[in-house]
Amino acid sequence: MSVQFSSAQFGGEFKPNYDESKVPEFEVPNPLKSFRKRKIKNVRQWEKIRRPELLDFFTHNVYGKIPGELKIESWEVVEQSNNALNGKARRKQVDLIFSKNGHRLFFNILIYLPKNVEKAPVFLGYNFYGNHTVTNDVHVRISEAWARNNPSFGIIHNQLTEQSRGVRENRWQLEKILDAGYGLATIFYCEVDPDKDDFSNGIHPLLYTDGQQRPAYNEWGAIAAWTWGLSRAMDYFEQDDEVDENKVIVFGHSRLGKTALWAGATDQRFAAVISNNSGCGGAALSKRRFGETVARINRSFPHWFCRNFMIFNQNEESLPVDQHELIALIAPRPVYVASAKEDLWADPRGEFLSAYYASPVYNLYEKEGIPSKEMPDVNQPVQNTVAYHIRTGKHDVTEFDWEQYILWADKELFNK
Numbered sequence: 001m002s003v004q005f006s007s008a009q010f011g012g013e014f015k016p017n018y019d020e021s022k023v024p025e026f027e028v029p030n031p032l033k034s035f036r037k038r039k040i041k042n043v044r045q046w047e048k049i050r051r052p053e054l055l056d057f058f059t060h061n062v063y064g065k066i067p068g069e070l071k072i073e074s075w076e077v078v079e080q081s082n083n084a085l086n087g088k089a090r091r092k093q094v095d096l097i098f099s100k101n102g103h104r105l106f107f108n109i110l111i112y113l114p115k116n117v118e119k120a121p122v123f124l125g126y127n128f129y130g131n132h133t134v135t136n137d138v139h140v141r142i143s144e145a146w147a148r149n150n151p152s153f154g155i156i157h158n159q160l161t162e163q164s165r166g167v168r169e170n171r172w173q174l175e176k177i178l179d180a181g182y183g184l185a186t187i188f189y190c191e192v193d194p195d196k197d198d199f200s201n202g203i204h205p206l207l208y209t210d211g212q213q214r215p216a217y218n219e220w221g222a223i224a225a226w227t228w229g230l231s232r233a234m235d236y237f238e239q240d241d242e243v244d245e246n247k248v249i250v251f252g253h254s255r256l257g258k259t260a261l262w263a264g265a266t267d268q269r270f271a272a273v274i275s276n277n278s279g280c281g282g283a284a285l286s287k288r289r290f291g292e293t294v295a296r297i298n299r300s301f302p303h304w305f306c307r308n309f310m311i312f313n314q315n316e317e318s319l320p321v322d323q324h325e326l327i328a329l330i331a332p333r334p335v336y337v338a339s340a341k342e343d344l345w346a347d348p349r350g351e352f353l354s355a356y357y358a359s360p361v362y363n364l365y366e367k368e369g370i371p372s373k374e375m376p377d378v379n380q381p382v383q384n385t386v387a388y389h390i391r392t393g394k395h396d397v398t399e400f401d402w403e404q405y406i407l408w409a410d411k412e413l414f415n416k
């Protein structure tokens with residue numbers, strides 16, 4: 001299919017709307033009615049008719065299809081210790097290695113596991129600036145992959161440096177996670193695919209057909225590429241006796257929260273999903289056009305989604321789906337959507353409504369979703385199988401957020 005874009009579709013948007021009274025009227029697509037208007041009344045119909053057609057739509061029109069399979073060729077534990085973090089944890093740094101079409105790729109998973117747990121549940125999430133940023137642990141290796149510049153972290157020539165060790169400690173709360181009996185596994189996302197509009201690098205070329213230079217209109221953008229990496233991490237966990245592969249909670253913040261949701265939708269091995277401030281193309285309803293919109297995101301980040309998604313630039317009303325149905329694809333597995341009060345760009349209300357409108361699908365499975373359309377007060381989480389909170393503060397991941405995720409995971413995965 002060839003798609004024509006007008007310049008208006010690319011650039012014709014002005015100021016973002018932050019006024020609730022200017023949200024256009026729109027109809028929320030019914031997750032329990034198929035594209036052919038058939039009512040979905042039970043789990044069987046959901047799984048046979050509706051889930052596959054929604055998954056297919058998101059695959060070919062939003063995130064893009066992964067054009068083939070690529071398995072781990074080999075892995076190497078490049079470093080490990082049974083006495084990490086002053087004896088609190090075990091640590092492993094594992095390279096997963098892939099090759100195809102004359103290209104080679106590897107990425108490293110940094111894994112911390114609580115010492116007193118034999119097969120640990122883990123939170124798995126990408127980080128923005130390298131594994132060494134999540135902790136001050138001097139043994140964590142510094143990735144040599146391309147990184148986005150951030151002078152305040154000492155990243156100036158797209159190379160990570162020692163200067164940023166531990167700078168994101170507050171976003172990960174490693175000790176809290178370990179004390180609660182969970183492990184943490186994290187990957188520097190640019191090792192899987194550098195976050196820039198360039199499809200000659202990262203994982204994409206390994207799956208190109210002869211002569212292909214960039215993904216086709218319905219093929220994977222960067223978000224789908226990052227989900228590919230999370231699924232390979234899952235493949236690895238299935239081989240690692242120290243990790244409970246049935247209790248892997250995929251977590252992500254912001255663009256990596258969008259990634260976590262799509263990973264949870266496409267790979268049912270993930271036991272639970274956490275979307276922290278994921279916004280447009282993540283948890284937020286696109287049709288509200290509040291804060292970031294489809295046109296804005298496709299213009300600023302043309303490499304994140306598949307090119308077909310641009311059809312919906314300033315044309316959200318023609319989308320036959322919305323992001324609540326992305327969340328519904330995760331059912332019946334637990335999903336947590338979190339917002340921040342000052343993060344209007346990500347549309348907290350749109351994130352909440354997605355969780356709410358996904359809930360009928362959870363109810364089919366007799367799981368409790370978000371029971372009321374009223375948004376809860378700030379810092380007052382609603383924690384059912386579908387969970388939601390809006391906390392005070394800005395676009396970030398905080399100690400409060402992690403405290404909620406741990407409490408909720410204890411309840412949903414361990415009935416605690």
Ligand code: GCU
Binds near residue numbers: 255280292345
């Ligand atoms: C930008 C982008 C958001 C994204 C965020 C992030 O603000 O517009 O869609 O979530 O970056 O990843 O930090």
